[in-house]
Amino acid sequence: MRTLSSHLAYYQRWAKTWEFQALLKARPVAGDPGLGAEYVEAVSPLVWQAADRENFVADVQKMRRRVVDNIPADRVHRELKLGPGGLRDVEFAVQLLQLVHGRSDATLHSGSTLEALRALAEGGYVGRVDASQFDEAYRFLRAMEHRIQLYRLRRTHLVPEDEADLRRLGRSLGMRTDPVAELNKAWRRHASVVRRLHEKLFYRPLLDAVAQLAPGESRLSAKAAGIRLEALGYADPAAALRHLEALSSGVSRKAAIQRTLLPVLLGWFADSADPDAGLLGFRKVSDALGMTPWYLRLLRDEGAAAENLARVLSAGRLAPDLLLRAPEAVAILGDPGGLKPRTREHLEQEVLAAVGRSGGAEAAVAAVRGIRRRELFRTTAADIIRSYGTEERPAEQDPGALVDRVGSAVSDLNAATLSGALRAAVREGWGDDLPTRFAVIGMGRFGGHELGYGSDADVLFVHEPREGVSDQEASRAANTVVSEMRRLLQLPTADPPLLIDADLRPEGKSGPMVRTLKSYEAYYRRWALVWESQALLRAEPVAGDEELGRAFVGLIDPLRYPVEGLGDDAVRDIRRLKARMESERMPRGADPTLHAKLGRGGLSDVEWTVQLMQLQHGWAEPGLRTTRTREALAAGCAAGLIPAEDARTLDEAWVLATRVRNAVMLVRGRPGDTFPSNPREVTAVGRYLGYEPGHLGDMLDDYRRITRRARAVMEERFYGAT
Template sequence: MGDGPLITGPLRRDAVELSHWLESAYPALGPSLRSRPEDVSYIANSGRGARDARSYRRLLLPQLEDLSDAVDVRRKLRRFSTRERLRIAARELESGTDVDITARELSDLADVCIEVALNEALLWADRRFGVPTKLDGTRNGFCVIGMGKLGGRELNAGSDVDLLLFYDTDEGSVVKDGVLQDVTLHEYFTRVAQRLTATLEEPTEDGMVWRVDLRLRPEGSRGPLVNALAAAERYYESWGRTWERAALVRARPSAGDLAVGEQILAALSPFVWRREVNPQLANEMAAMLLRARAEIGEEDPRRDLKLGPGGIREAEFFVQSLQLVWGGRDPVLRSTNTMDALRRLRARGFVTEREAREIGDGYLALRRLEHRVQFATGLQTHALPEDPGLLGRIARSLGFRGAVQLEKDLDRVRKRIGARMASLTSHGTAKTDAPAAPSSIERLLVALDARDEERLLACLEERFDPIRAPELLRHLLALAKRPDGPLGAVSRDQYPSLAETLIDALADAADPEQAARLMTTFFARMVTPSVYVRALAEDPLGTRRLAGLFGASAFLGEAAALHPDLVDQLLFRTTPVSDPEGAASAVEDEVARLGDLQSVTDAGLRLERFVGALRRAKRRVTMEVGIADLAGELDTRKCTLTLSALADAVLSHTVRFTLGDDVRMAVMAMGKLGGREIGYGSDLDLFFVFDPAGEDEHEAQERAIRGAQRVLRILGTPHGDGPGYELDTRLRPSGNQGLLVVSIEAFARYQETQAAAWERQALIKARACAGDPELGAQVEAIAREAAYVRGAPPASDVHRLRMRMERELAGERREGRIRYDMKLGRGGLVDVEFSVQYLQMKHGRDPRVRSQDTETALGALEACGYIDAGHASSLREGYRLLRQLEQRARVHHGSTSPFIEEGAPGLTLLARRMGMRDGRPRGSAAEALLARYVQVTLEVRAAYLAVLGVEAE
């Protein structure tokens, strides 16, 4: 059929088992499974890795070199989308992959299918009508905007794709062979829209690609299929309603000219994101929900997972209501994805940890069930099936014992979501004329004043997790000890609502005991805490944000507790999230504020001021990155790029301060810094190269060694403004036995005659990060020659070194209380790095694979055909998960340990921050994380062995 590598002949046993298993869980898939057994074979042998838009393009586009054959395009699109959706269903069922991951895969699949269908439609229209041309002679841009679940990358197995279709301007004409055509731009793009839609949804013997829904366009079903930017602006400005604002929250350029899409969304931004805060929006959203529920008609709304009480739409509206209320003032909240937006709302203090957990866990539980219903019935439905047998089968596929247990859990989830949505509206407040008994907060404060620990403990257990109450008791008593403290009597008289706000914020933190402990540490350092007490009293949102940070991250929380200026940054942050350029600028600004340091005659004072400036910049950028990381504003790669740029800037300023501008020495980064991959607690792997420049080499080397030693002292010396960097110089030439500083001639000579294979492998990461840039470039060239041109060592030697590291250095335990080593353990980060580096050395004469960055190198190796796509996917997914886990462990626990251990304190919180949830088929969030870790590292190890062509030990 020409749509990818397939296994022909009899089905393999695992493919037969997969087919039977899928049909057992999803009876509606039976006809498809039996009619296209080659798809099942493909799925059984295609690996378990996730796919993204790039992967889909790589698989699909080579089959569609000729878009002029519309019949062929439609057939291949339908077969490809059917097979990939079947693969996604199998992956979700078999591997326990959660629904947000598979929904993202489905959305990326839809994007690529829409992209192909649009390209075919544009090619057809150009040939038939001519080329749409603006007044300046350039081609008009056309963009497909994904809406709803497609816009949020949350597509269901049975979803329509909600689309808006826009082109840039009506000012222009259609030109064919240099002649103006009697076709307007609007007519041209209308025909494109009609053909695009037909390619996607017209049924053929191969089915359809995707159903298309265009009813969200301006004027709905009565409006034109396509609109120019100016017409869209006029419509929304004059007639736009609240439901359209809510719909545009999830608008995302999906296909076509993405720059035009971004231009359109930027133009519509003032309509969607209003500066004024209007809490009544929540009531309007609730009214919209009731109207949508009325459309169910006579059906029992409780069986509708989407529109029923406490259903999917209610969870989405909870998030979108808060986005619309606050997103005009806080652009961070403008995410199209529900779970990502919820994370940002939590990190910015607009929802509590408890609210985020209940909405997030409930939303995903409903989406999981919705997916299984649609896969099992083969219908575009959101209703629970009436058939008890089918419902029981779905329940068991989700890890429940049967339908009764599923429905009981569903009722619990819906009640929580319904209560949270009600809390946003004026209807969520109950009224009563009965005299009120003392509230729990009033009783708690009385017990605090009396320091009655028994009564206080009883009150805490009403608001907090009882397991944590004994530790909380001590910290709350400390916060109330001073009259002017945050829970002290004087503060409560001045700010009557502060105590309840603060206690609720602590109760809702991810780790209430840690939050209370760090809050106590923060206020204990102050001689007069009244300034911060007042700040918290006047900013309840800031109070929740501070308690949330203290409870979510020991690493960031402890830094903030010890440095009040970081709390100022947290409470009153208006600066954008740091990026690599911003990190470098932060160091530059702090050093510039010192003025002319050379005028300071006291050398010790001069050094003290300089180091203080570096430390302040380091902790400020690290805090910004960490907060953005917790909020989901930065992914792991962007975090590491920014932190690496920070280290580079600190190194550059240190070299300049120590050695002056006229220096013939280059600082070479290795390891994670060389690959711009350092995390919050990474060491800096460095060595130094100098150029004697005609001087006596011995004297020049002595001077260079003294300079390098001064640089290292400044980088690592303790300082009151924060810690420096831990340094590692073991990757210098000759390792621990080698010189810290070498001349460029000695470096070149060593690499040519003495360097061991592992040293050449390490040089893949070599990057000049400070000092003389010309000399640094020369060193990089020598390193590239050594690493790439001489080829790879024997795979058996690489594997022998890897296994020795695992045996002698990894701290894994796979019996008793299991412990995994993310870096050195089986299937860990080093497996990925060794796989990629071995292939880079093997194919190093191809300059396309020469990169210090592991992910970039892996992508290049895959694009060049030097690694199987399935193995590349396993390595890429493993690398991303393990790096994210490494970073998350650091930011949450403040530990640089590479281990995750079964039953360890904080594992549940870490698992939740990694996106794992309680109640899935794999059990608790912690169990799900460990199961995911095992699955991914097994796939990484299998890919590593395949890449090196060696047998497992």
């Protein structure tokens, strides 16, 4: 027995989290009604402040797990109240939601589980369908519990095992035909519903984020919002406040849900280089999808979807631009496998099916480009989330894996896109009867599976007349196909174009756009220069006739992997060409220590070093016969052609330079080879690379240090190699 003041002193100083949860249902039932009312009035504020306690959500979740763990193993499947899918799962989920959201919403202050559940649904904290299913299951389980206890007036929550007892229980619930089977079926169904909804609602990531907000922030008023925006560092609080008012004003369910989401989203936006852009992007997506039932449900209920969206919208221009062209792609962020890139085979299957369903070539390639835009968004979103990290998915620690994933995903996607454009162009002019076999060969980063977000598709085109077709007819058909593919892929649409670059073909811009296999053979046999052999190191078939592609590879292998390697004259030519490129191609005014492609220790330095090693030793070392830079470098190290420390230095610089280029494209929405000058943009690049605000100087120092070491290795291995 305690006095009222003693109770208050205890709760204020010593009470555990579970005790405030228990107090949620407190009401006077006997004795002095005035004292009872005074008690409830005194403890009520403590109950609704409990969610402010550190680790509150985690403590409640831990308590529920402890209850289940303490059930004897032989009883857990019969425990109607405490077991998985039982009454406690409903009550704990409802109470946790009440305590987290009830701090700022008095409509949730109810001691009745079903009344509180109804209020949660009306407030948008729980979906209507989920609430209805929870309500139905809870009523059924309670009815079962009451019927069990009424028999012989025993206080038990165990479902009987004896068939006669089960028959009696089933009949008491109105089941007549086969009471035992009907009872077991209904019980399993309702328990399964409760278990599923409990997991969905009780462990919702958004709950913990909402609980961590300061009092008054979880349902923002205009005044509170303004204060919070300034504190979070929004550059234009007035504009941000207008966005908030547009998103959350009114009495609609959409507005109610967004009033719950926004306080948390504001914090996630603020944890980026451009929170204003993140909030604006969210408003645009919500304006486009806000009346779509699944959209707000996705953000409220589906794991890390809300945080993923916040990261993507505030990380730069490219990903939001891709998303806003087709906002329904936001569903990718809530799918557990949504961030995983599609395989080349899957992409080609979808692209070719889209072409087959379309009427003309332009409609077909429009559909293909739509697929490409969606998959580019998938790749950029996954890259941003893995680089920034979220509460559910910490930032990835292996930059090389990030680069490889992006390079492979974009290269596979562009290859599938070319396959679709080729099929559409051929079908438009010849049906399925093109008079020449035709193949597209990827070159440069495309052939090396190293494309970035802003890369063009470097290619060669090769064809081979079919039997009985003249060279002139075959050549006309092949050139028409090439022209049509390029036109279709660059048509003005809302989707980003895919630019085809064929400048690496024999004789460059003055040479034929497409050649036969015999023509390539004749040219390479008589006229090929050493730089062309070097360029062919990354040639790989990407679309069209597979047999013809393999024949082209067989043709060029002796050129790119010459027996006994390169002669001294050829090595001098390569070195001379590299030195000339360094002096002539660097943009005027660019800082050579920060240019990712042509600068000191950048992509060019590393790639020319690796390619010289391939030209000299590829004939003898099978591991060097790859179009991928990192793979060739690792193979050269394994073969003892380059020391492990030097290989690590070159690899680190190549990965970093590639990530810088990807970051610039993500942030600015257009390609770039050097760090931006705009403060917000360079901060965003830093965040992508793992540098917190205030450490941008460290980022530039690290870049210069890493690439300086790579340049030293390059000068020794490339210019000093014999």
